Amino acid sequence: MxxxxxxxxxxxxxxxxxxxxxxxxxxxxxxxxxxxxxxxxxxxxxxxxxxxxxxxxxxxxxxxxxxxxxxxxxxxxxxxxxxxxxxxxxxxxxxxxxxxxxxxxxxxxxxxxxxxxxxxxxxxxxxxxxxxxxxxxxxxxxxxxxxxxxxxxxxxxxxxxxxxxxxxxxxxxxxxxxxxxxxxxxxxxxxxxxxxxxxxxxxxxxxxxxxxxxxxxxxxxxxxxxxxxxxxxxAEDLKAQIDTMVRLAREHAAAPDRHARLVAALAELYLDRARAHGCTLADATMRELLDIDIELNAQGLEVWLQRGARG
Missing domain, CATH: 3.60.15.10 (Ribonuclease Z/Hydroxyacylglutathione hydrolase-like)
Incomplete structure (x- = not known):
């Protein structure tokens, strides 16, 4: 083929x-x-x-x-x-x-x-x-x-x-x-x-x-x-999530445990969206599959905040 x-x-x-x-x-x-x-x-x-x-x-x-x-x-x-x-x-x-x-x-x-x-x-x-x-x-x-x-x-x-x-x-x-x-x-x-x-x-x-x-x-x-x-x-899903991720970053910007809060918030965001999409994997399985990206996304949002949250 x-x-x-x-x-x-x-x-x-x-x-x-x-x-x-x-x-x-x-x-x-x-x-x-x-x-x-x-x-x-x-x-x-x-x-x-x-x-x-x-x-x-x-x-x-x-x-x-x-x-x-x-x-x-x-x-x-x-x-x-x-x-x-x-x-x-x-x-x-x-x-x-x-x-x-x-x-x-x-x-x-x-x-x-x-x-x-x-x-x-x-x-x-x-x-x-x-x-x-x-x-x-x-x-x-x-x-x-x-x-x-x-x-x-x-x-x-x-x-x-x-x-x-x-x-x-x-x-x-x-x-x-x-x-x-x-x-x-x-x-x-x-x-x-x-x-x-x-x-x-x-x-x-x-x-x-x-x-x-x-x-x-x-x-x-x-x-x-x-x-x-x-x-x-x-594309609409991506842009909606970008907006939500920016909002979450700003909400937790001043927290002393900002990184942990962002990790938890991003995990909740992605798992909620996956369930709404019809995904039937166990929460622990979804979290395991996404752990690397949740961590990196939290780090990326923090770097963006440190730059002054421009753009």
Whole structure:
């Protein structure tokens, strides 16, 4: 069975099954990866490529929506295996791919050095001559198939989303939130925003979502996790949650136990919405699946408050 529109979802193996996806786009014997997971993901990505009957030399592009390590950590190691591939990345993220030291330091500050080494491995620098900085409106030509890069800040200032007119879909990285398949119900996919540190900007995130809606996408290929449809409904869900999360952050801004209060409030928000969506998982199971994101979202909201709650 041929993949729809030549798009193959690859589970990168990060954290748990169906948590972190790379997408392989195949067009007329040429290929591109969108987001790549970690160093540990590289064998899975190459296996998916070979399963399509394509050699490593068929990959023309490795496209990063942004440079957070669950999306970009394995880029340098993957490029060592792909002799013809060029790295496509937001101009703000390019230097972090050429010299990942600051990226590793930032992740270590959030997760701890030991956890970064265990989960991500040691990021491999990408030679500068293999890096293309994708300004807003940059078009990638994949064997005649145009892939349009849009600057979509809000989750991170170094974020692009990729519009594929062939499939009428975006590869939005984290700008269009997270949707884990365990929460799917008869009503469709469940989605929540990601405000992980350190560049959450709610106004910019809403604007980026609206900008993508202007293309009337039929689907979003999320990094967490893969294809979702019913895009207008999910967009409204995301924007409503962003507003609520901002309100909660402001309500608890002055509390001495602010972080604990935010964690509890976000957990209640997401579990209530999941139940309303028809999710029948036990509360403890839902909380376990969302714990990492609840913690990171609380941290991101706190960083936003510390910056003065602008945007």
């Amino acid at each position: 041929q993949p729809e529109h030549g798009i193959i979802a690859i589970d990168t193996g990060f954290c748990r099954p169906r948590f972190d996806a790379s997408h392989l786009i195949v067009e007329d014997g040429r290929a591109a990866f969108v987001d790549v997971g970690t160093n540990h993901s590289v064998p899975r990505l190459l296996a998916a490529l070979f399963a399509q009957g394509l050699p490593a030399s068929a990959v023309d592009y490795v496209i990063l929506t942004h440079v957070h390590l669950d999306h970009a950590g394995g880029a340098g190691a993957l490029l060592r295996e792909l002799p013809n591939a060029t790295l496509i990345v937001h101009p703000r993220g390019a230097r972090h791919m050429i010299d990942p030291s600051a990226l590793v330091a930032g992740a270590s500050a959030v997760y701890g050095e030991e956890e970064v080494r265990r989960s991500y491995g040691e990021p491999v620098p990408v030679p500068a001559e293999r890096v293309v900085q994708a300004e807003d409106g940059h078009v990638i030509d994949l064997a005649g198939r145009p892939l349009l890069c849009l600057d979509t800040p809000g989750h991170a200032r170094h974020h692009i989303s990729i519009w594929d007119a062939r499939s009428r879909a975006f590869f939005p990285g984290d700008t269009f939130g997270l949707s884990y398949r365990e929460f799917d119900t008869a009503r469709g996919a469940f989605v929540l925003p990601t405000t992980s540190p350190v560049q959450f900007e709610p106004d910019a995130l809403r604007a980026s979502i609206d900008r993508m809606l202007g293309y009337a996408p039929q689907a979003m290929y999320l990094t967490h996790y893969s294809r979702v449809g019913d895009v207008p409904r999910l």
